[in-house]
Amino acid sequence: MLISPTFSMLFFAMAIMMSSDGFFYVRKIFPFALLFFVVSGLLRAEQPVLTSLPLIDAKALVTLKTHCYSCHSQSSEKPRGNFKLDQLTSNFEDRSNRDAWQLVFKKMKSGEMPPKEKTKPTEKESFSVFDWINSSTKLADVQRLKEGRVVLRRLNNIEYENTMRDLLGVPVELRGLLPQDGSANGFDNIGEALHTSSFLMDKYLEGADKGLKTAIANLPQPPLIKKQYSLKDMHPVKTTTEKVFRHQDDGTVICFSSSAWQAVGLTSFYPPDRGKYKFRISASGFQSQSKPVVYRIDAGVMGMTGKNNLVGYFDAPGDKPTVLEFTEELEPRATIRILPYGLASAQAVHKIGADSYDGPGLAVQWVEVEGPLYESWPPPSHRRIFGDLPTKAAPVYNYSKRVEVTSADPESDAGKILRSFARRAFRRSVSD
Known part of the structure; x- marks a missing residue:
């Protein structure tokens, strides 16, 4: 079934017009519009054309x-x-x-x-x-x-996530929300194996809502934070009962163990706002015979139920502290975690004690964080949807910092927004 872009735009434009200023319901309506544009443009099949039909006898x-x-x-x-x-x-x-x-x-x-x-x-x-x-x-x-017959095929979870990222301009993770795709002969993009259900459609709406929450700026620009931290103040270092960390007077912490539960999370840094953050880590090898010590960095929500991703593996030179710099997109309440690679187990270090241990370790002098970083405000993802329309403080019954898009001509601007969005979603021109 292929749903007409004109019908979709008319329906959602009418819904948006229900508010007094035209944009009060835009956040509630847009997930449905987004789902319409993404799914209806994909659930279609080309009809075979008969080229050798007889004339009437x-x-x-x-x-x-x-x-x-x-x-x-x-x-x-x-x-x-x-x-x-x-x-x-x-x-x-x-x-x-x-x-x-x-x-x-x-x-x-x-x-x-x-x-x-x-x-x-x-x-x-x-x-x-x-x-x-x-x-x-x-x-x-x-x-x-x-x-042959063309089977209608929906997007698999990876394709859906990539499509949403492309449409909204934000690196939002959505595949974890969706039920696992079926597969045929080891492939997860075969139409016969990709079933559609009411549960899946509900999850599509949830994914659309999450994507829009990420893309739309409903708050003032978050303040820029720039702060330097010492690992000695981090919870894993302060509270561990195993003697695997050595402290130095200048705030440097030396990590001797590669055991996963001795990874050091930056627990004093939990950003309240989603965005891109710049990290600078000063680290060096310790007692490593001038050889570099490898360490890995993970980013995300830490803990047993948290989801995090590998930032990468890096070398800390053995002769002098060197600063590693990288940027990472973080969700609210996410942070980073540092873990040496290829060093001793926590038990081996604990038996001797970190202060007496003479094996190699990773010395971390400090960690600096700056962010969230924005090239402009509202961010490009917001302007891709609303253009240059201004914002104002939300009504009093919302919490005071919230802002909403405003328009002097809601009907006209709503039409422009939906037409622009539909062109990107369908990747072709659409009619009024």
């Missing part, structure tokens, strides 16, 4: 003209039942055209047509019509089977 045409056209043609004064045989074509791939010819077959076969007061065609004349309709129907069926 000459004998059948003579029979129809002789016995039927006087009551059922364009030239009839009042075509009975508004049924015009001369307007039908020989294209039996066209469902409505095919059904019309099948009706002709049924009416003539039963003797209902021509009516009693009209001259009946001979058996030979009737057979010419029946034979042509049957042979044309079979030919169309064979031709369609020969060309």
